Amino acid sequence: MSDEPELENGKIEADYDEDEHKDTMSPQDVVDKIAKGGEQVIIDWHNTIIREPPKFDAFLEPVNAVKNRYPNVILYDRSRVKLHGNKVGDDYYHASYVDSYNQADGYILAQAPFNEGTESDFWRMIFETSPKLIILLTDTHNREGNRLVKHFWPESKANHRNYPETNIKVNYTKGDTAPLYDWYNFSISNTVIGSIKTITVPMLHYRKWIYDKIIPDDLLEFRSEVGLLETASIVRKQRYGCMTYYSHYSHVADLIVRHAIATGVVER
Incomplete structure (x- = not known):
């Protein structure tokens, strides 16, 4: 429909x-x-x-309530990422498609997993959508030692993750550490009857952004080349509660451009 x-x-x-x-x-x-x-x-x-005002019926489904990290951050039906599933709730994860600079639904903005159930669904979403890159924009703990997000990924080859309920397995293949971020490469497989399908997805864990209202100051000098204001406007319409401050999007854009340079998509 x-x-x-x-x-x-x-x-x-x-x-x-x-x-x-x-x-x-x-x-x-x-x-x-x-x-x-x-x-x-x-x-x-x-x-x-x-x-036709925005609807968020899936967000309000009782079976999905436990999958929402924050009860006041709604998820629009029109832009939500729908997973494969036959039962009510099987297709739900709190994530939204948003338009990129050159295509509709070019990015996915999602909540970080906060328990075993959402961790399993997160990796199922990654497997089904096969993104080119995962970016985690916070450290696992703040300076006071309070946990901000669950450590939902493997950090070594001995620390793989299995999710029997979704037939998903996540393996660490390689990684690197920089002053501001960690870089991982994951092999994600799904065991189906008679065969195993595997994808490879990198993840950039940016550790310096700890507090919502305190934006890290290591911004790229050419960030003005990105249409920040226009894009932030589109993102806010597709992902409720996202990009509350203009500086939030500015920093995200810097990370995307940084990746584009590192992978040779653009020249500095």
Whole structure:
């Protein structure tokens, strides 16, 4: 079933499709559209928005309540990552697709696992979506020694993780340590009847970002090359409660650019 609103008028539906990302329209485009269509254009925009407000039914399912790290951080149905599963709750993990700079749903923003159940589901999500990179943006403990996130990954070849309930196995293959972050490479396999499928995914564990409102100061000098404001606006619409401060996205963008340089995607 599509998450898009079912509109009764074909013209309104066409207008909605064209203007779904209205924040990318130039002021002149908006003026021209209103000049051409008059007040009815504004009425159509308004009716489209209120006809289908964001839903979060899966987030409210009782069986999913224990899978939410924070009860006040809702998950939109329209952008959530749906896992494979036949029973209610099997397809749920608190994660959202967000648009990247060159494609829709290019990134996934997710909560960190906080217990055995969410740890198993997290790695199942990684296996099913096969991302090119995992970035963990916090240390496991703050300076006072309080735990911030569960240590949900293996750190050595002897410390593999098995999740029998989902047939997922996570193996450490190699890693490295830098002053600000640790780098891991994982082999993730899923045992199915008669065969084993394996993927390889790297993870960057950035350890310097400990407190939400205190942003690390080691930013890349060319971060202004990234369209931070526009992208942050899109992310906030697709992942509730994310990017509360502009500086949050600025720092995330730096990490992405850092990876792009390290892998040769772009030149410094």
